[in-house]
Amino acid sequence: MSALIFTLKNQPKFTLDAAPLTPENLEGKTLTQIKNLKIIYGNKTSKLDTLFTVEGTDSSQIIIENSTDKLINAGQAMTKGSLTINGDAGDFLGQGMKNGTLTVIGNTGSWTGNAMSGGRININGNAGDYVGAGLPGDAFGMSNGLINIKGNAGDRVGDRMRRGIIIIQGKSGNYCGSRIHAGTIIVLDKVGKLPGEGMRRGTIILAKKPTHLSATFKSCGNLKMQFLRLLFTQLASIDDELSLFNKYGPEAHRFSGDLARNGKGELLILQHYK
């Protein structure tokens, strides 16, 4: 069986809701049924085949070609299989995702992995603001799963996240890990101002020293963190893409904080490579 491929016919002028294009939604449907699916484009509902050409049979492997940042809600509430987006994706990528793998070859908009509770999101380019964060009014952000961003991320990565792992191989914006309840955020390049502001628990791991650290973080000194050894070994064992963690050692400068919110979170600044 060949992967189910959706190719955008033209660059959309308005936002296009790609939420129906998930393996569980398309499972058991014939190609004709899929082509006749209704899809929200701008403020109207259109037939899917007016926007996409469709080919292939295997609904557990979906590929979207020629994608742009107008394509929103891709992989929404996905529970299985894989969805690959060749090009950019818009806001709310993987919102409420429960399982499966979502890969974006380009960049994504804001709110990537919002309310995600499992599975994995890989972004080869950059991501916007609020990666893995909770929407205004939500108690929590992402509650499980793994987000791996090869490029940079915007502000407030993981805001109010509850559990899970966010890896940013590039730079992260301001307020990285703000108000997090738990979970792990790893930034391998520079981080913006005030990482961990208002965090309750959880771990923020930084490969580079932040320029602005809140006064409500208290130094615990340079330590060999056994946990880092475990985390890096486990991440490296997931797949080749994460084997880069093999080069990091367990030495870190530990800051506990945010003391304005019980101080049980931690900010670990890696000291040097292996």
Added chain:
Amino acid sequence: MKATRIIITAMTLKWAYRAANAIRGFASSVIACGIEADIERELKPSETPDGRPGISVMIFAMSMKDLEKHVATRVGQSVMTTATTACYSGLDSEQKVSMGKSLRFFGDGFQISKVVNKRRFWRIPVMHGEFIVEETAGVTKAIGGGNFLVLAKTARHGLAACEKAVEEIQKVPGVITAFPGGVVGSGSKVGSKYKFLTASTNEAYCPTLKGQVKSELSDEIGSVLEIVIDGLDEESINEAMRLGIKAACSFGPAKGICRISAGNYGGNLGPHLFHLRKLLK
């Protein structure tokens, strides 16, 4: 029986051994120790969850209840107290026994939970740094009490053959010999003339009682040693017994090994029977 496998890692193999030896102390027989436990094998850093040298230890008990009780207390008192150690599950299964789930409270509110690779670990701040323990360890059905007897001219002859047999058995993955050195010096029978005892000396194989009871021993036999094997499945016990018996037999009558036998205990020990002749065919 129920069994679990735990992985103990430490800064060096020496300290992993210290923890492993502590956890397997007083764990020779379920009769009075509650569990049977022993080191299964050494693990290379590439085989452990945290990339440090480690030891895998297998723990066997008669029920989940016994396993729940002993695993948490032994990991807490023997592993957590050993400097630089960490403890992880070595078995992946649906049924699980608590480790960090119970021990985390030692952190007194400063413990941190981390889910990595779909496994939950607890980070407990301790004086040496951090003690990391996996929330649970997998449990599987297992077989205990596979055994054979080495009937020798003297204890010296018997021990030499048994040492060699245990060395061979230890090469088989998934089995342990929980008794000290892998050899039982005081094999027992089921029951006793005393009502409060569930096991007592196996007089039919006691050399000093040859003239006093219905003995299984011929004149030349002066010492009987038993090797008891616990394993995760029948195949591994079969293989371990085969290798062990062959190693013991390689000494032969010239080196004081007169016979190999096994304790059947009237079939009262469980549903699994290991026929020695079939094993060697």
